[in-house]
Amino acid sequence: MKPAAFDYDRPNDLAAATSQIAQGDGMVKAMAGGQSLGAMLNLRLAQPQGVVDLRSIQELSSATETAEAVTLGACVTHARIEDRRVPDATRGLMPKVAADIAYRAIRNRGTIGGSLVHADPAADWVSTLSLLNATAIIGGPNGRREMRMEEFLLGAFETALGMDEILIAVRIEKFSANARWGYWKFCRKTGEFAEAIGGVLIDPARKICRAVIGATNGKPYVIHDARGIADQFDAHRAMQAVEAAGMGEDAYERQMHFVALQRAAAAIHTT
Numbered sequence: 364m365k366p367a368a369f370d371y372d373r374p375n376d377l378a379a380a381t382s383q384i385a386q387g388d389g390m391v392k393a394m395a396g397g398q399s400l401g402a403m404l405n406l407r408l409a410q411p412q413g414v415v416d417l418r419s420i421q422e423l424s425s426a427t428e429t430a431e432a433v434t435l436g437a438c439v440t441h442a443r444i445e446d447r448r449v450p451d452a453t454r455g456l457m458p459k460v461a462a463d464i465a466y467r468a469i470r471n472r473g474t475i476g477g478s479l480v481h482a483d484p485a486a487d488w489v490s491t492l493s494l495l496n497a498t499a500i501i502g503g504p505n506g507r508r509e510m511r512m513e514e515f516l517l518g519a520f521e522t523a524l525g526m527d528e529i530l531i532a533v534r535i536e537k538f539s540a541n542a543r544w545g546y547w548k549f550c551r552k553t554g555e556f557a558e559a560i561g562g563v564l565i566d567p568a569r570k571i572c573r574a575v576i577g578a579t580n581g582k583p584y585v586i587h588d589a590r591g592i593a594d595q596f597d598a599h600r601a602m603q604a605v606e607a608a609g610m611g612e613d614a615y616e617r618q619m620h621f622v623a624l625q626r627a628a629a630a631i632h633t634t
């Protein structure tokens with residue numbers, strides 16, 4: 364199957380891209396790496412009148428660093444994060460996550476912003492950026508606004524991004540020197556989407572002890588006070604969290620999510 368006909372443009376100016384999308388009234392779609400949108404176009408699940416390719420807009424592919432945070436443009440690819448060609452705020456967590464996304468050919472094109480806006484519950488950045496409580500920087504006809512990940516992600520394939528807006532960047536606060544993390548995902552074979560994701564982060568200097576349960580039926584379930592899960596793993600507490608994340612009904616699903624969280628917590632001792 365081939366896509367329905369659409370207009371294609373590749374502006375190099377952010378204002379031009381934003382205005383084309385805003386004026387498109389929901390019928391003009393942004394494209395980043397095209398790794399998800401391409402399939403949706405080919406299957407005619409998406410039939411936009413126009414596609415605005417964001418890859419020539421410099422700001423969207425840039426990365427900036429301050430003493431407190433790293434800001435990654437929405438079009439930074441998984442491969443650039445994997446290869447540490449952009450600064451890492453997370454003491455190796457993001458490069459490790461990036462390296463395990465799909466296959467290298469997909470990582471060369473797929474972007475952090477495209478993955479986040481697509482909001483597949485099984486996607487790695489959706490869970491990781493929730494664990495990091497990262498900030499989404501959004502642009503539209505009324506200027507810019509910022510949202511924390513928990514507000515930005517609304518559910519499966521659903522975000523708070525308006526039809527006339529684009530995701531410009533993601534800001535990640537830097538880990539302190541003694542921060543530790545663990546991340547575990549189950550997939551049937553290397554390169555596939557996760558069936559269960561567990562992530563933990565302990566950063567005492569920033570008073571963070573957080574965990575995430577990902578690849579759920581909706582948005583990731585973030586445990587802000589993960590004492591008893593991220594540090595001393597308490598099986599009862601972890602199972603309660605898995606059930607609260609909505610994964611309690613099916614015994615197989617429940618066990619997979621429990622073990623993902625358990626293995627993430629165990630991995631914290633190696634980071």
Ligand SMILES: Cc1cc2nc3c(=O)[nH]c(=O)nc-3n(C[C@H](O)[C@H](O)[C@H](O)COP(=O)(O)OP(=O)(O)OC[C@H]3O[C@@H](n4cnc5c(N)ncnc54)[C@H](O)[C@@H]3O)c2cc1C
Nearest residue numbers: 393395396397398399400465473474477478486487530555
């Ligand atoms: C075989 C295969 C295996 C995969 N395995 C994994 C995996 O293991 N883990 C994982 O996390 N992902 C996986 N992916 C998904 C991959 O990471 C894609 O890169 C990602 O889902 C989409 O990123 P993209 O840049 O290609 O976005 P696109 O396909 O270009 O866009 C996706 C959606 O986001 C919108 N969009 C894109 N950028 C913006 C923006 N800046 N502002 C507003 N809207 C925007 C588009 O309009 C579209 O709706 C896999 C994909 C494939 C094909």
